Amino acid sequence: MENYISKHIIRVAFLVLSVLVTLGGCSEPIKKYHSKRLFLAPDAESSNAGLRLFWSGAASVVIDDGTHSVLIDPFVSRQENSVFDIVFRRDAVVAECRINERVKRPEIARAKTILVGHSHYDHSLDVAEFARLTKAQVFGSLSTQRILRAHDHTTATRVTANDVLEKDDVDGRFKITVFASKHGNPPVCLEPFGCLNPLADTVPDSFELPAAVTEYGEGEVYAFFVEHKFGNVLHVGSAGVMSGTLDHLKGQVDVVLLSLVGRGPTEAFLKNIVAAVNPDYVIPIHFDNLFRSLDAETRVAKIAKLSEFFEVMERDYPNVNTGVIPFDEPWNLPHRGASDG
Template identity: 30%
Template sequence: MAKKSNPFPLQKISKLGFYLFLILFYSNCFLRPSGNLTNYDSYFPHSSGTSSIPKGKVRATFLGTSSILLDDGETQILTDGFFSRPSLWKTAFSKIESDPLTVLSVIERAKINRLKAIFVCHSHYDHVMDAPFVAKQTKAKLYGSSSTLNVGTGAGLNQDQMQKFILGKPISIGKFTVTVLESKHTPPFHILGKTNATDPNHPNIETPLIQPVKAMEFIEGGTFDFFIQHGKNRILIKSSTNFVKGALDNFNADVLFLGIAQISLQPVSFQDEYYKQTIEILKPKLIIPIHWDNFFKPLSEPLEPNLKLGDDFDANMKSILKRSEGQKLEIKLLQGFETIDLF
């Protein structure tokens, strides 16, 4: 009697098991946080900001990535406002769009109730995607590049509620004055054969972008820093880990919100120059690192460092801490919804 052939030979099963083991092993390695926040507990102020804002003070609330709410008790301004934070798998394999319920919950929890302006640093999805929806809900004006305005138009925002950046021209909003400065995006990364590098043939979003769309359809469209004055106090918000040499030469800042994503992945010469072109020139008293968190996780959960897949939070922090050692400046990290009175 002829023996039946085994459709799953042991050799094939063992190979399959081996490949599954490799997939699980590398997923476990690269999809883990790239740092342990408990090692930096002393850098967190652990403040909920429930008290009223003292007159003349400015309070900052960190809302993940480079979304920062500034509030002087009368007027609020916001950078980016990216709250939906779709998962890694949805971002990689599906179309994405603003999640109204999530955005509304953040608006309520962060007490965004007197917002007058939203400034978008560039038009990748993790900065601009929710900005039009936030503007609609709060009646705030959206400020950005032509690419950002095309995202706003695609979301149905009225033209009179949007304004294109004019580099170097101060914009007065309540007691705040915001000046938009030219900058550069963090050097491009390459992960699993994909890159966020801008196609020189298509550097901008040229037509209204109607969500849902693929993440790569959110084209950078230029990157910008924000110099913000409030009375005699000065803030510089630098969302991306890069610089235009000499762009900040004529500025000083009391507080620097500093993008640190992927800084340790760059050559040491770049890290040195980045420190020089930001911290050494601006001479801030306080540095608050931003764009360090894993923005694939919901903002409703405690923030975790970026994934090992594309970043190294521990090394990023060491890059800044080592170079600032012995300097008369303070470094603070903020959790999601955590606040700090800047002045």
């Protein structure tokens, strides 16, 4: 019994430590990477016609054409759900006031579509409230559908790998293809405890509120290829490796939005994504300390190894542009054939 208790204490201590290290406790200011900032393309600056991307931490992205927009993994309930809430399995909290404020931003107010890449809380928790306020249609896994139902949003559509969403689903301005993807690795692994992942694998049919942060289980993991006449964007919302899945997209992707936390060896990771699709731009996402307010200075989780990511990109893919974009600032895709669609 004593042995059991001490093992349990060590396990909890290890969990606290690994979650702290992984998700935020150990971080550095974004200022260090200001020289890597991606600037607006000059031709896009002079014209409103085009696609604009916004990143607001974790995998939360807006793709906006000025008329309609697509939200992917919208998430703002950051400081409301701390490391300790994860470790001690406290109930997840949706920052409704903050979402209310956020949907006043024009690029979010005109959202018609919300995509959810997997159903961990930092991807799915806020989706129902965003959907309620914007009236956007939600697409995600079965786990995501169950979470939304518990949040009183009953019209989310389940998608599976290789589904294509077009006119009937997303009003024809965007075409979205769903790709099977993988989740990044769990935090730190230590014998004899293995890799401790505090978050559930899936969301059961019985899921109801209130629910612990950890009950927002992973479910199926998807990447989304979003096509628009002004440019094509691949969103990889978790840093799993997908050998061969994306190869046929070679030459079609303008921008990859690439999650970094939890990736395996960087070379192999980039080979399966960047070498596979050969994009013009790779913009890293999901490298920030996600427990900090969006209004506070962005901090980079050290475990995201952002410096190493840039080193490998610059060495192995010198022709691919890469750099950070600040939270909530528009980044305009360089124009592609605005008149041919």
